[in-house]
Amino acid sequence: MNEPPEVREEDERLAKEREKLARDGPQLKGAKLEARLERTWHRPPGILGWLATVDHKEIGRRYIVTALLFLAAGGFLALLMRLQLARPDSNLISAQRYNELFTMHGSTMMFLFAVPVMEGVAVYIIPLMLGTRSTAFPRLNAFSYYMYLFGGLLLWGAFALNIAPDIGWFAYTPLSGPQFSPGKRADIWAQMITFTEISALAAAVVLVCTILKTRAPGMTLARMPLFAWAMLVVAVMIIFSMPAVALASSMLISDRLVGTQFYNSWEHGDALLWQHLFWFFGHPEVYIIFLPATGFVSVIVETFCRRPVFAYPVVVLALVSTGILAFGLWVHHMFATGLPRVGYSFYTAASMTVAIPTALQIFCWLATMWDGRPRLQVPMLYVIGFIITFVIGGLTGVIIASVPLDLQLHDTYFIVAHFHYVLIGGAVFPLLGILTYWYPKITGRMMSDTLGKIGFWTIFLGFQLTFFPMHLSGLLGMPRRVYTYPAGLGLELPNLLSTIGAFVVASSVVLFVINGLVSLYRGAIAPANPWGATSLEWATSSPPPVYNFAHVPVVESRTPLWDIAGELPVVTGLRVDEKEILLTTVVAATPDLREPVPAASLWPFITSIAVAIFFIASIFSPWAVVFGAIPSAIAIIAWFWPKEMKREPEPVIT
Amino acid sequence: MIPAPRFTDSVADLPTHKFGPSSLTWWGIIGFMVIEGAAFGLAFAAYFFLMGHEQGWPPEGRQAPDVLAGTLFTILILLSEIPNTMIKKAAEKRDVPAIRMLMPLLVAIGAVLLVIRGFEFNSLNCRWTDDAYSSIIWALLLLHTTHILTDWVDTIVLWLLMRTNLGWDGRRLVDTDENCLYWRYVWLLWLPIYLMIYWVPRL
Numbered sequence: 001m002n003e004p005p006e007v008r009e010e011d012e013r014l015a016k017e018r019e020k021l022a023r024d025g026p027q028l029k030g031a032k033l034e035a036r037l038e039r040t041w042h043r044p045p046g047i048l049g050w051l052a053t054v055d056h057k058e059i060g061r062r063y064i065v066t067a068l069l070f071l072a073a074g075g076f077l078a079l080l081m082r083l084q085l086a087r088p089d090s091n092l093i094s095a096q097r098y099n100e101l102f103t104m105h106g107s108t109m110m111f112l113f114a115v116p117v118m119e120g121v122a123v124y125i126i127p128l129m130l131g132t133r134s135t136a137f138p139r140l141n142a143f144s145y146y147m148y149l150f151g152g153l154l155l156w157g158a159f160a161l162n163i164a165p166d167i168g169w170f171a172y173t174p175l176s177g178p179q180f181s182p183g184k185r186a187d188i189w190a191q192m193i194t195f196t197e198i199s200a201l202a203a204a205v206v207l208v209c210t211i212l213k214t215r216a217p218g219m220t221l222a223r224m225p226l227f228a229w230a231m232l233v234v235a236v237m238i239i240f241s242m243p244a245v246a247l248a249s250s251m252l253i254s255d256r257l258v259g260t261q262f263y264n265s266w267e268h269g270d271a272l273l274w275q276h277l278f279w280f281f282g283h284p285e286v287y288i289i290f291l292p293a294t295g296f297v298s299v300i301v302e303t304f305c306r307r308p309v310f311a312y313p314v315v316v317l318a319l320v321s322t323g324i325l326a327f328g329l330w331v332h333h334m335f336a337t338g339l340p341r342v343g344y345s346f347y348t349a350a351s352m353t354v355a356i357p358t359a360l361q362i363f364c365w366l367a368t369m370w371d372g373r374p375r376l377q378v379p380m381l382y383v384i385g386f387i388i389t390f391v392i393g394g395l396t397g398v399i400i401a402s403v404p405l406d407l408q409l410h411d412t413y414f415i416v417a418h419f420h421y422v423l424i425g426g427a428v429f430p431l432l433g434i435l436t437y438w439y440p441k442i443t444g445r446m447m448s449d450t451l452g453k454i455g456f457w458t459i460f461l462g463f464q465l466t467f468f469p470m471h472l473s474g475l476l477g478m479p480r481r482v483y484t485y486p487a488g489l490g491l492e493l494p495n496l497l498s499t500i501g502a503f504v505v506a507s508s509v510v511l512f513v514i515n516g517l518v519s520l521y522r523g524a525i526a527p528a529n530p531w532g533a534t535s536l537e538w539a540t541s542s543p544p545p546v547y548n549f550a551h552v553p554v555v556e557s558r559t560p561l562w563d564i565a566g567e568l569p570v571v572t573g574l575r576v577d578e579k580e581i582l583l584t585t586v587v588a589a590t591p592d593l594r595e596p597v598p599a600a601s602l603w604p605f606i607t608s609i610a611v612a613i614f615f616i617a618s619i620f621s622p623w624a625v626v627f628g629a630i631p632s633a634i635a636i637i638a639w640f641w642p643k644e645m646k647r648e649p650e651p652v653i654t
Numbered sequence: 655m656i657p658a659p660r661f662t663d664s665v666a667d668l669p670t671h672k673f674g675p676s677s678l679t680w681w682g683i684i685g686f687m688v689i690e691g692a693a694f695g696l697a698f699a700a701y702f703f704l705m706g707h708e709q710g711w712p713p714e715g716r717q718a719p720d721v722l723a724g725t726l727f728t729i730l731i732l733l734s735e736i737p738n739t740m741i742k743k744a745a746e747k748r749d750v751p752a753i754r755m756l757m758p759l760l761v762a763i764g765a766v767l768l769v770i771r772g773f774e775f776n777s778l779n780c781r782w783t784d785d786a787y788s789s790i791i792w793a794l795l796l797l798h799t800t801h802i803l804t805d806w807v808d809t810i811v812l813w814l815l816m817r818t819n820l821g822w823d824g825r826r827l828v829d830t831d832e833n834c835l836y837w838r839y840v841w842l843l844w845l846p847i848y849l850m851i852y853w854v855p856r857l
Contacts, residue, residue: 002747208681
């Protein structure tokens with residue numbers, strides 16, 4: 001009604017052109033459709049095209065490979081620490097270097113391995129599982145990967161230059177403050193946090209929007225695969241918890257660089273403010289690592305028992321309630337700081353309560369196995385290893401939720417044993433299982449079953465050998481984060497066993513890597529659905545084409561591939577010559593909109609470079625905040641500004 | 655091995671833009687609002703945590719900030735909702751000429767707000783290095799300044815884009831609509847900060 005005549009004319013011309021656009025359907029299908037989609041979705045070649053890609057599969061693969069490299073690096077540091085602790089009064093590693101090693105180990109494992117690897121797997125698999133061709137905001141997704149990479153390079157670059165942080169992975173003030181940590185080590189830790197939090201938050205927004213808006217038609221929330229549910233809960237948890245550590249570390253760095261007094265008790269600040277903010281993030285973080293793994297377990301159990309997961313609504317409610325309860329537990333990390341009595345009681349109760357939904361999930365998986373026909377292939381073995389190990393870790397968790405015991409065991413190896421049981425047993429075992437499971441989808445080849453089984457038994461037994469004795473050394477009073485221990489206290493044997501176990505674990509990781517690399521070239525060619533699984537990622541070839549699905553699938557049940565009779569229902573009508581996906585409604589997943597997918601672009605990479613320079617320079621001068629923000633802002637504007645200024649018959653993102 | 659397709663409905667006639675929760679970017683913006691809201695919420699928690707340690711607020715020997723600049727800022731940012739709502743409605747009606755006319759006004763208001771903000775920093779009666787109280791009120795004001803600055807730059811860029819021929823595209827109208835939504839969030843978040851910086855120390 002407000003349009004001037006020339007705009008109205010153009011509107012009409014564009015409407016006519018719209019009629020002629022090519023779309024998939026009965027008239028355009030099969031090889032002809034696939035060739036055209038390939039041309040449309042294919043990214044530019046060469047190194048620039050590689051940097052500009054917005055394909056979730058490429059970004060997901062990079063995330064996974066990078067995170068596994070950091071796992072190896074962090075694991076190598078663990079071996080060094082175990083060598084030092086193999087004998088009492090050892091002088092292999094100095095106290096200062098030991099401080100750096102455990103700080104690097106913890107920071108790497110938490111920020112550079114555990115969270116990113118889960119996000120990487122999700123970024124790769126979730127769009128396939130939901131039956132769509134791209135994540136939401138694929139450029140943001142690319143940006144998130146580069147921020148993560150630069151954060152990791154900052155930390156490890158500092159380690160190589162001998163300025164690694166030495167303040168523990170949770171960087172307690174006042175130790176990390178300006179008075180007790182002069183130099184740049186603590187600043188590097190704090191900025192590494194900024195990088196990885198921005199990355200995790202960006203990926204979380206990508207995942208939430210992908211899961212809520214891009215599901216295949218008919219995939220209502222009640223039919224969504226449990227891994228998607230787990231990642232939805234995790235992404236929301238990231239959104240609520242990671243700002244806490246970003247805020248805390250910004251306040252730390254400003255205490256250190258521009259003289260604010262947040263944590264300085266001489267000027268009415270409070271070191272405990274750090275602990276509250278840090279653990280408000282840090283406790284949910286544990287579940288951010290663990291819940292994706294429960295999603296993996298649900299996927300594996302379902303496939304290898306040939307039965308839908310028992311009591312799906314209970315599993316979903318357990319995921320959601322774990323996500324909520326995780327925000328009410330942070331104070332149990334602070335029992336030793338002195339709290340009001342009512343605080344002790346409340347957080348003990350809350351910490352014990354969170355065991356309930358977790359136990360419900362475990363009972364649901366056991367019931368699925370009981371009622372199904374379990375096939376003991378490698379991914380399923382990892383699930384069984386997970387259940388045994390995680391339950392032990394969970395039980396020690398209930399033990400230390402009790403304040404008197406916690407005060408006794410705080411900062412001993414008992415705690416080290418507990419959280420490695422929970423994190424390696426609870427997250428790394430399912431991860432290794434799911435990597436074996438999705439390996440054929442990602443690479444098009446199967447991993448060796450024999451090597452996989454040997455690998456499983458070595459890591460499972462090696463793990464118990466490493467970490468079970470730590471319960472004993474902890475009970476005997478051995479403190480964590482101390483570079484050596486005296487002879488004659490009964491600590492020699494458990495420590496020697498732990499060291500031997502650590503090398504067994506390391507050898508099984510090497511075996512996993514060898515299996516992964518050799519299978520890349522020698523593995524049996526994988527069909528589209530080698531495990532006979534039910535979710536949609538198996539409805540396309542292995543590896544999937546760049547456009548994922550030739551037609552968007554329609555979902556009519558919770559286990560789609562088990563319920564279709566040979567033919568997969570699909571909708572038609574998406575564009576073929578431009579990248580386009582289908583958006584559906586949030587709850588019922590009815591078709592809602594067609595959405596253009598951004599073209600490949602170098603701008604997310606350039607923006608991440610500008611932001612990286614900004615963050616790293618700000619360690620050295622507060623003025624970098626002002627000068628660094630300008631190129632970053634310019635890069636972001638260039639990222640969003642349309643590269644072609646003419647109106648198209650249908651929207652495209654250039 | 656890949657199951658053959660069975661064709662059902664066509665989605666070719668679906669629209670390519672809608673306002674509100676159907677839009678993908680709407681969800682993205684809500685996501686970033688929640689992230690910022692969480693950061694602000696925790697900063698508020700830090701403020702009250704530090705306040706709980708003190709005998710008086712502001713601590714003894716400090717003077718509460720002067721209210722004039724902050725109050726002017728609050729009045730102006732509340733008034734900015736008038737053109738903001740007009741722009742939002744114009745976007746929903748595809749009234750591009752109205753958007754092109756009103757957006758410079760919003761940009762100008764943003765510029766004036768940033769100038770007043772400079773005076774606000776000057777009326778806090780403390781430096782961020784003085785004590786924890788000073789640090790946290792500087793932090794709150796700085797966080798909100800970042801918020802307002804980013805949305806101001808965003809509004810300028812969007813205004814320039816709406817001046818081009820692309821302004822008639824439906825998706826650009828959705829962008830405009832969502833930018834207005836975000837501006838509402840910027841001023842809504844300011845209200846508790848205003849109370850915490852200027853009035854809680856006067857209680």
